[in-house]
Amino acid sequence: VSTEGQGETSLTDQIKEVKAMLESRGYTVPPERILSVAWSSPELSSCPEYDKLKDWVMGREIEAVGVFNRDRLVAEGIGRLVFIKLCKDKGVELIPCHGNALADGRDGELIAFIEGWAREGEVELKQTRSRFGLRNKAKNRRLPISRHREYGYDWQGDRRLVPNEDWPTLSLIFDLLRKGYTYRGMIREFENRTILSPAGNPVWSLSTLREIARNPLYAGRYYALKRQAVEPVKRAPYSKRQYGKTSHRYLSLDEGVYLPEVEIVNPPTTWEEQLQLLRQAKLRQTLSKRNAKRDYMLRGLIFCDTHLGKRGQPLRYNGSAFNGSYGYRCPIGGCSKPKLNGPIIEAWVKRETKVLLATAELEDGYFEAMAGTDSIKATEESLRQELLSLEGKHNRSINAEAVLEERSLLGKVDTEVYERIKLRFRTERQWTADRRDEIMGQLKQLSRQAEAEDVLEKLYRKFWRRFQTLSNSEWRDLLLLLNVEVHVKPASSLTDQDHWIPVDFSRIENIWRDIEKNKFRWTHTKATDTIIEVRFGVPLGHIEPRKVRDCVLPTLVGRTGLEPVTP
16 A cells, blocks of 8 residues: 555566665665565565565565665554564664655654554555545446446446447357356357457356356446455465455445446346346256256265275266166276166165164164263363463463563663564464464364254154155255265175174164065175175264264175065
């Protein structure tokens, strides 16, 4: 953020002027010691170039620091004072190209502190005035706040948009939307027609098409102040995204300012039609999540143990339609079971799930897990108490560092002692921040676990009453809650100890009678057979490992697949 009169000075011009000033004073300025960055946020502490500059000063690698203006320093009073004192202690001269030179002694330090404090207020005031001025321009003067280029249109004066050479492509986008094209379908169509994107790229991006489709300007309505600049929630200083920039939050149309005074010539669609197209696009997006044709209950839950991915993980079967029905295919093929009959495998998994939920051993563990909710609450309370303690420690460290700065300014602390104590304070605060993030992660995990237990309790009471009426989506919710995985593997991959069903049927005779009644095949396999195994990783951390192991029911089936045994 520059002061008045500096807004038009480019970074290149600033570098040339500062370099000439330093060379005129007898300093050598190598290219690798020039730091330039377009940083639009008052928070300079997260700037990597600023950290690099401080490292150079700390290591006495440079003799002087040249800046274009004194306002290029930290906008916080205490932060600016600390940097100036660091340069002074390390014998590094701080030379501004414009503005008054920095005064020496305590008076200079006081002036620098007040200047930084005033600068911080100036930045905040300028931002407030800027926001007020923009809204006043749109709301009272009924003018666009900026006339940036809209795709397919050019500005003609302040209140008129006329079509340009891109308008035919813009009209084609809405024609394809009317015909039911998806965004990806439009991308393929534009590639076939060799139509370039607004940025001149041969491949259009999904975000560009979405922005065009939902822009009310193309329906004949111009809105000003559609987005608001905000500080990023979590800044990533070493990535190109959000690097020193502010983020933008898109506002709803009700929060924006509608300007009917702006004339839009020949809009490609109407307001009512645009709303209908957006509803259709949202519906297509919902259907695409359901694999377009049907909602596959075991989508992403079947794994091929024969074919592995780059990281050694089993590949997942894909839902597909074949033989007049539907099923699941191995993405590679050539394994012992490349295709699975959809209705049969789903019915089998449903039956296995019923067996799991009916097992008395699991019921005991389930209610034991429900009783463990109290321990979750106790752990959560303990973590929150520790979080409060860390907050107090953090505040005490900041206060102690402020006292240290004050004593250092008064000359009551040796420089070496000052650096050592300050490093200790910083290390302590860093540990506090890391521990706080760790506790927040644990609290979030406990919250998810308690939520899972609450959902499981509700499902447990609900599903027993209407097992036969559950829809595919409800079954899928239950399978995801139980962390169900279906693994397909050749029988030769198992040892002899795997060829049995780890369920004590003597304790659950009712389940055995149900299996006999439905004539379902439970048998050993031969070496050439395929094994389809269902694993239940119930997400209840309080169930003992023995009980979790008892919940895993590997069922071994022969070449005939999963067909019931005829009476």
